[in-house]
Amino acid sequence: MRAFMIDKGVQARAIKDTVLDWQMQNYKTITTSDDLMFFIEDMRIDPTGIAKHASTPANRVTIGGHWASQGYYGFERKGWVLLVHHSQVTVG
Secondary structure, three states, X not given: OOEEEEOOOOXXXXXXXXXXXXXXXXXXXXXXXXXXXXXXXXXXXXXXXXXXXXXXXXHOOOHHHHHHHOOEEEXXXXXXXXXXXXXXXXXX
């Protein structure tokens, strides 16, 4: 089982996970207050293309595909999507 870890103190963007909220004015910049662990099932945006259910760089016409082509992962938690650049994610 592949895990994706984000350290405490990483700056990321968060957005409420509804279709209407994916506009730039609705993104919030946050700093993680704890170490976070996600699994492939939590992934909504995948810059590597390994998650078959997630938006990938090949989906450039979608907002998720745009973020993926910029190197961002998107992980879902409690109705929010956390957008984190791949350089801030440890894959284990």
